[in-house]
Amino acid sequence: MNKSEIEHPKSEIKTYKHIFFDLDHTIWDFDKNAEETLYELYEIYRLNEIGLPSASLFIETYTRNNHQLWAEYHTGKITKTELRETRFKRTFIELGVHPDVLPIAFEDDYVKLCPTKTNLFPHAHETLQYLQNKYTLHLISNGFKEASTLKIGNTNIGRYFDKVIISEIIGINKPDPAIFQHALDLAGAEKHESIMIGDSLEADVYGALNFGMDAIYFNPFNAPKPSDVLLQVTHLKELTLLL
Structure with missing residues (x-):
């Protein structure tokens, strides 16, 4: 299987073009x-x-x-x-x-x-650089405009992302389906070719899944994984093997 494909239950193969990341608690170590x-x-x-x-x-x-x-x-x-x-x-x-x-x-x-502050989760830069060579990357953050801009700029991660969607700017928070639709429209992407990666089950994972978009649960502290969440990683570097 090509690394850009993920095998889902019932042998369904999904190929992605766009990856949407959360920022806080996923890339930036809040x-x-x-x-x-x-x-x-x-x-x-x-x-x-x-x-x-x-x-x-x-x-x-x-x-x-x-x-x-x-x-x-x-x-x-x-x-x-x-x-x-x-x-x-x-x-x-x-x-x-x-x-x-x-x-x-x-x-x-x-x-x-x-x-x-500039602490990122381990292997953030190398993982994002690897994925950027294969996909178009974007950010969807529920953070605030001023703080998010500083975090992205001070850590030099903005170069990896094509579109940055900050909830305060558009007035909609994850898990509202409207913010995912806005992100897809901005990116020129479709649900079936997109996947969301984030640490919040409610905002990121179930937000995306309920919208009809696949999701990967970033679970660095090994919290119990709900049975209806199919994909998870505990380290960012795992994404280079999964995607």
Whole structure:
């Protein structure tokens, strides 16, 4: 079988021309970059002096809250403003910081610093370069315009992608079918020749599958894979063997 073909159940062979990638948690290592940023801000803001003696507990609590709020943002339950106003406030209060001493500018400083970080998942560049020689690559991100632009530019990954679709710009988030249709229209692609790769089961994988487009689940932490998700990789480099 040619590497550009994937054998599906019932011996169906699918050949792709377009690959659509998610950005955060799939190529750009969101958690690692956030952790670096928060360790720096923990020291800058001297958070130990307002009742947070453990930087690691602070980061762990923030990460959990942030993931939950992003899941709500994906599905339109909260806005960008609500996400940004809530994630650190909730974390500080959960850890016992009095509302009167919450660091007001913390969110703004985090938003300025975090997108400048450049940690990608292992083998991101070589994988994207390999795939670019065989397919037309695109990005579909639920991220915010300013942050996504910085992440793409600072890591020099923009050169691999023909079209970059950022949900905030078009006003539609994954898993809404409209963002996948918009991406296909922009790319001049058809569903049957396209595949989505992302870490979010709800936004990326089921979003694409429910739209009628194939998907690969990027699962770097080996979370349980639902039985109705046929394709997954745990490392980006696996894509060079699968596609």
